[in-house]
Amino acid sequence: MNEHRTSIAEALGAFVESKSVTFACGGTIAVASSNDDAADGTSSQLLRPFALRWDSVTEDGELSKLSFPVNMNDDISNANLLKLVKDCQPASFGYKGADVLDESYRKAIKLDRSVFSIDFCPYESGIVDTIAQMPAAQAELYKLNIYAAPSGFFKAHVDTPRSNTQFGSLVVSLPCDYQGGQLIVRHAQHTVSFDWGASTANNTSATAMNWAAFYSDCEHEVLGVTEGYRVTLTYNLYCAAGSGDLTGNSPAMDVKLLPLYAKVKEALAQSDFLQYGGLLGVYCQHGYAHTTSEGAAKLPGILKGSDMAIYSVFKGLGLEVSVKSVLDILNNSLFDPSDYDDYMSGEDNSDGDIDENTETKLRKPRWWDGSYLKNIEGDVVVAEVGGYEESVEEILGVSGARQSDVLWLTRPIHGNVGMVHLTYGNEAGINCLYTHAALIIEIPPASRRTDSTDTTVMA
Ligand SMILES: O=C(O)CCC(=O)C(=O)O
Ligand SMILES: [Fe+2]
Incomplete structure (x- = not known):
């Protein structure tokens, strides 16, 4: 032979035979803009626009709301985005069992899940069904993070597992224009780059929901954001008891x-x-x-x-x-x-x-x-x-x-x-x-x- x-x-x-076949997966789902015909939810191709609401610390009692996709040409949209940025706190990371703030390792800001709500659901959009083809999966919202230009980033790390049944992480990038900020995921000698804002041909950051899921033992990092705001939701993925036969039809993958x-x-x-x-x-x-x-x-x-x-x-x-x-x-x-x-x-x-x-x-x-x-x-x-x-x-x-x-x-x-x-x-x-x-x-x-x-x- x-x-x-x-x-x-x-x-x-x-x-x-190794787990490498699916150590990471991802996809893109276009989101209708608010003045789009499809925004009423009649189109199955587009996700309807959605809104983030949060407890504002800067403006007492005032309703804080940002609609996605963020329209950078719209003054109100821009002002709301800046208000959100002001209301976020510096994002820490776990190191030897403690929460550490160190801007030389991670430069990002965050909202804890207790202070915001969002009417986007990873189940509705088919993302969890797609991931569930790995093992049966359940996604639990963890944080909202913002990596802002000129230098938002997160150096290579492995996520801290939050329970014995956590098997991975899901990152969903909300439609808001930015450049840079590639998510790099590594497993053994293999690397996958999720490059949602990079080149013009590929630039779906403003108009689509981009997502990536990966196993907990994968090292990953977020490269520097060079323009705009990279707003993400992170979810912990847990094993769920039998989600049954799946259709195998996963347009999001x-x-x-x-x-x-x-x-x-x-x-x-x-x-x-x-x-x-x-x-x-x-x-x-x-x-x-x-x-x-x-x-x-x-x-x-x-x-x-x-x-x-x-x-x-x-x-x-x-x-x-x-x-x-x-x-x-x-x-x-x-x-x-x-x-x-x-x-x-x-x-x-x-x-x-x-x-x-x-x-x-x-x-x-x-x-x-x-x-x-x-x-x-x-x-x-x-x-x-x-x-x-x-x-x-x-x-x-x-x-x-x-x-x-x-x-x-x-x-x-x-x-x-x-x-x-x-x-x-x-x-x-x-x-x-x-x-x-x-x-x-x-x-x-x-x-x-x-x-x-x-x-x-x-x-
Ligand atoms: O935003 C991302 O792409 C990943 C963020 C991340 O690694 C984390 O929050 O642990
Ligand atoms: Fe991470």
């Missing part, structure tokens, strides 16, 4: 920002990576009811967490991805693993009637010797309990089973199996075939790989 091909696949596999996107793109650009094309396989991390026809019909829509992220990244790069059921031969009592090599080479001498023409073409998967790839989109065969007797080969034959040469990036996750029940052999018993759900990606030959389709499709 070509060594380079193996090393790229191994690196990609290690990346997929930008797959290009997922760290895996760049890794896969890099691999595809190497002409000696699957030079002649082939199939990549990734075992799903989560369990699905993929062996029942109702369950299978919902895939890939209900993929969860990193499975959905991996699916979306490959789809986003214009590749064909499908969810397949992989028969776990080594864990199935119906197969004697010692027969496996013979079986695969077409020299099977057992009683089953194996179609030699098909089977001799079959080859072993690379990293794991027990897979039998079966199409899940067709019916998964569930033999009648107590019904007629069939051999495994007959049953698999009916479903168009085939063993393909798959380059597996990961190994199956122990326990994440679905079952196909069937009757087998001469006994009137019920046996189970264990299967794993896996993502199978068709990689075209290097000569037909275009740069990238640059779409941001989600399932």
